[in-house]
Amino acid sequence: MAPTLISFAAPIGSVASLGAALRKAVMLNRSIMLLLAMAFGVFALPSFAALNILACEPEWGALAQELGGDKVSIYNATNAFQDPHHVQAKPSLLTKARNADLVVCTGAQLEIGWLPILQQQAGNPKIQAGQPGCFEAAQFVHMQEVPSSVDRSLGDVHPGGNPHIQTDPRNIGLVAAALAQRLAEVDQANAAYYQGNYKAFAERWKAAILNWEKQAAPLKGMNIVVHHKAFVYLENWLGLREVATIEPKPGVEPTGAHLSEVLAQLQRQPAKAVIRAAYSDGRGSEWLAERAKIPAVMLPFTVGGSERAKDLFGLFDDTVQKLLSALK
Amino acid sequence: MKAHSIPVLMALIAIPVAAASATFAADDVDLRTLRDEVARLRDTYEKRIDALEQRLVRAEAKAASTESVAANAAAPPQPTAMAGTNAFNPGISLILSGLYSNLSKDPAGYRITGFHLPSSPLADITPQRGFSLAESELGISANVDQLFYGAINFSIHPDDTVSTEEAFVQTTTLPQGLTLKAGRYFSGIGYLNEQHAHTWDFVDAPLAYQAFLGGQFNNDGVQLRWLAPSDSFLEIGAELGRGANYPGTNRNKNGSGASAIFARLGGDIGASNSWLAGLSLLSTSPQDRQWDDINAGGATVTNSFTGSSKLWIADGVWKWAPNGNANQTNFKLQGEYLRRSEDGNVIYNGASTGSYAARQSGWYVQGIYQFAPYWRVGLRSERLDSGTVDYGSNNANLLRPDYAPARNALMLDFNPSEFSRIRLQFAQDKSFQGLTDNQIFLQYQMSLGAHGAHKY
Numbered sequence: 013m014a015p016t017l018i019s020f021a022a023p024i025g026s027v028a029s030l031g032a033a034l035r036k037a038v039m040l041n042r043s044i045m046l047l048l049a050m051a052f053g054v055f056a057l058p059s060f061a062a063l064n065i066l067a068c069e070p071e072w073g074a075l076a077q078e079l080g081g082d083k084v085s086i087y088n089a090t091n092a093f094q095d096p097h098h099v100q101a102k103p104s105l106l107t108k109a110r111n112a113d114l115v116v117c118t119g120a121q122l123e124i125g126w127l128p129i130l131q132q133q134a135g136n137p138k139i140q141a142g143q144p145g146c147f148e149a150a151q152f153v154h155m156q157e158v159p160s161s162v163d164r165s166l167g168d169v170h171p172g173g174n175p176h177i178q179t180d181p182r183n184i185g186l187v188a189a190a191l192a193q194r195l196a197e198v199d200q201a202n203a204a205y206y207q208g209n210y211k212a213f214a215e216r217w218k219a220a221i222l223n224w225e226k227q228a229a230p231l232k233g234m235n236i237v238v239h240h241k242a243f244v245y246l247e248n249w250l251g252l253r254e255v256a257t258i259e260p261k262p263g264v265e266p267t268g269a270h271l272s273e274v275l276a277q278l279q280r281q282p283a284k285a286v287i288r289a290a291y292s293d294g295r296g297s298e299w300l301a302e303r304a305k306i307p308a309v310m311l312p313f314t315v316g317g318s319e320r321a322k323d324l325f326g327l328f329d330d331t332v333q334k335l336l337s338a339l340k
Numbered sequence: 341m342k343a344h345s346i347p348v349l350m351a352l353i354a355i356p357v358a359a360a361s362a363t364f365a366a367d368d369v370d371l372r373t374l375r376d377e378v379a380r381l382r383d384t385y386e387k388r389i390d391a392l393e394q395r396l397v398r399a400e401a402k403a404a405s406t407e408s409v410a411a412n413a414a415a416p417p418q419p420t421a422m423a424g425t426n427a428f429n430p431g432i433s434l435i436l437s438g439l440y441s442n443l444s445k446d447p448a449g450y451r452i453t454g455f456h457l458p459s460s461p462l463a464d465i466t467p468q469r470g471f472s473l474a475e476s477e478l479g480i481s482a483n484v485d486q487l488f489y490g491a492i493n494f495s496i497h498p499d500d501t502v503s504t505e506e507a508f509v510q511t512t513t514l515p516q517g518l519t520l521k522a523g524r525y526f527s528g529i530g531y532l533n534e535q536h537a538h539t540w541d542f543v544d545a546p547l548a549y550q551a552f553l554g555g556q557f558n559n560d561g562v563q564l565r566w567l568a569p570s571d572s573f574l575e576i577g578a579e580l581g582r583g584a585n586y587p588g589t590n591r592n593k594n595g596s597g598a599s600a601i602f603a604r605l606g607g608d609i610g611a612s613n614s615w616l617a618g619l620s621l622l623s624t625s626p627q628d629r630q631w632d633d634i635n636a637g638g639a640t641v642t643n644s645f646t647g648s649s650k651l652w653i654a655d656g657v658w659k660w661a662p663n664g665n666a667n668q669t670n671f672k673l674q675g676e677y678l679r680r681s682e683d684g685n686v687i688y689n690g691a692s693t694g695s696y697a698a699r700q701s702g703w704y705v706q707g708i709y710q711f712a713p714y715w716r717v718g719l720r721s722e723r724l725d726s727g728t729v730d731y732g733s734n735n736a737n738l739l740r741p742d743y744a745p746a747r748n749a750l751m752l753d754f755n756p757s758e759f760s761r762i763r764l765q766f767a768q769d770k771s772f773q774g775l776t777d778n779q780i781f782l783q784y785q786m787s788l789g790a791h792g793a794h795k796y
């Protein structure tokens with residue numbers, strides 16, 4: 013709450029200058045002078061020491077923090093309880109986009125409903141698509157479920173493939189390498205620092221992956237039901253087998269009829285757990301889990317999605333543990 | 341593989357051994373030597389096989405453990421197939437909309453009492469009875485090059501006429517929070533003005549927008565916006581333009597016929613709340629802006645206004661969603677206050693010229709609540725104040741009704757996806773003095789093609 017209170021001081025101060033600006037604008041009414049005056053920047057700009065990063069999702073914010081350390085200042089556009097498909101280009105995000113040196117997003121059209129508006133309205137050339145300041149993680153991993161053709165009758169499908177790449181830690185490792193390079197490109201003065209952080213992170217990450225894989229060995233071949241098709245990368249990593257989805261089509265809310273169908277299917281093909289992300293509505297999962305007598309498991313899905321998922325390491329510690337406890 | 345390999349190997353060894361034993365059966369010594377030899381061979385092979393198997397197990401284990409490391413090392417970049425000449429085609433989006441209206445009063449002769457709308461915007465805002473195609477929209481947009489973005493929006497009206505709602509180019513790379521737009525665009529004044537009809541929460545625009553802007557104000561001109569580098573949201577914008585549309589008129593004159601300035605503040609309160617508040621001023625200088633009226637004697641007359649028109653708008657929006665997750669439930673409260681002052685001359689029925697000074701205002705406030713996924717309910721309440729109108733020497737000729745037009749609307753909509761909406765709206769419209777029109781609307785709005793990104 014404290015940061016909110018502090019940020020409130022700013023608009024109060026700017027109301028006075030706003031009033032002055034309005035009066036001035038009225039006086040110059042119908043004059044090109046107004047446009048020119050504003051174009052050449054009447055207002056002084058504060059300078060920022062740290063590299064400003066706007067992370068579209070918390071996992072990329074956490075990764076940028078690992079690599080950027082104290083050289084970066086990070087703002088997460090979404091939290092773990094928000095569906096990154098459905099976010100609005102709200103004023104606070106426009107402000108962060110305007111001041112960002114780098115936006116770190118998933119890409120693959122996950123943020124199509126709001127990121128383009130931020131890019132169009134923020135007046136920040138650095139973060140335009142194709143610029144070094146616009147980093148899309150999906151470009152650096154092997155995308156799965158890339159459709160050969162798309163049609164909206166299939167639900168919320170993404171032409172670039174399934175965008176939920178962060179559920180496989182090996183993807184995080186790939187993105188880390190690319191992001192470290194990008195940080196070095198955007199902030200060349202600290203290039204060595206980012207590379208150093210990356211090397212240390214990559215070591216720790218590699219060891220952590222081996223550890224998670226060892227722990228997760230019993231999960232191989234485990235049948236699961238998922239709420240949304242958000243776990244293909246996790247399934248691929250751990251050898252989980254997705255037997256059904258609670259959403260009849262991606263992004264379409266579960267219906268009673270569909271849930272009954274899934275329940276009937278589970279009689280023939282039993283599953284060990286019903287998996288959902290922290291931001292998904294739990295009612296469908298709980299309904300099915302209760303009737304199929306299997307646990308409903310809420311995975312953190314991203315950093316901040318559970319008590320233990322405080323950082324990227326905690327995210328996968330908790331994911332693996334939650335899946336293992338469902339097996340028991 | 342392991343289970344099968346040993347018997348097979350043994351069999352292979354056994355065949356020549358069996359053949360050999362048949363040939364030399366007579367010689368016991370030879371036979372014994374041979375047996376020893378075979379035993380030795382078998383022993384060696386078994387040891388070798390064991391060793392191989394162990395190596396295999398070790399190799400498999402090693403492969404499994406390094407699998408993820410290998411996957412990490414080999415970064416597979418995405419081979420993206422670009423479709424030849426189509427690769428640069430712009431994004432195309434289409435809005436389809438249809439409407440059924442049931443009005444308890446005949447809309448012929450519809451007016452907003454006390455407000456002088458020219459015939460063109462008046463016809464656009466007058467509701468129609470029965471089935472009709474609502475506004476269809478075709479939008480095409482893309483980046484022009486490394487500097488500009490361009491977009492066009494055609495509006496296809498139910499009577500088969502097409503108008504260009506927006507057609508503009510906009511900079512993408514001006515520094516320091518600046519964006520310059522040129523062409524035809526919905527003016528940045530107010531909250532609702534910039535939003536396309538298909539994103540409205542009700543079938544129609546608020547009464548105040550209809551009375552003061554003819555529904556929505558678009559302008560041909562240039563717009564400059566500046567987003568402040570502050571921590572909280574502050575945006576300032578200014579526009580210069582032709583001002584051909586109501587409240588302005590087309591003019592045969594160099595320079596600008598309409599200017600607008602606007603400023604907005606906004607931010608978040610915790611994760612669940614966000615807000616936006618703005619103040620704007622639209623100045624136009626209409627020339628010979630005509631409207632039909634009923635005079636003091638009850639006859640239909642045509643008057644015209646020339647002078648200056650200033651419209652102030654104060655707007656505010658507050659949005660709530662638990663933890664910022666709007667999928668299940670969310671709430672939006674929105675309100676705007678519009679105040680217009682017009683000064684100049686009015687020519688009464690093409691004959692006598694008198695001075696004109698009018699101060700009028702109006703407001704609406706609406707709340708939209710999504711109570712379950714897909715389902716929203718909304719309530720809008722609005723009122724206009726015909727204020728003070730002084731026709732100078734024409735005061736005896738023209739009526740100055742002391743009436744406050746009002747309307748209340750209740751809507752329920754069903755949104756099976758981001759791309760479709762079916763809406764039912766009930767309204768009680770008292771915008772025409774002496775009449776209460778009870779309205780029922782049933783509407784669909786669908787969007788297809790490029791995924792729209794909507795403004796806050």
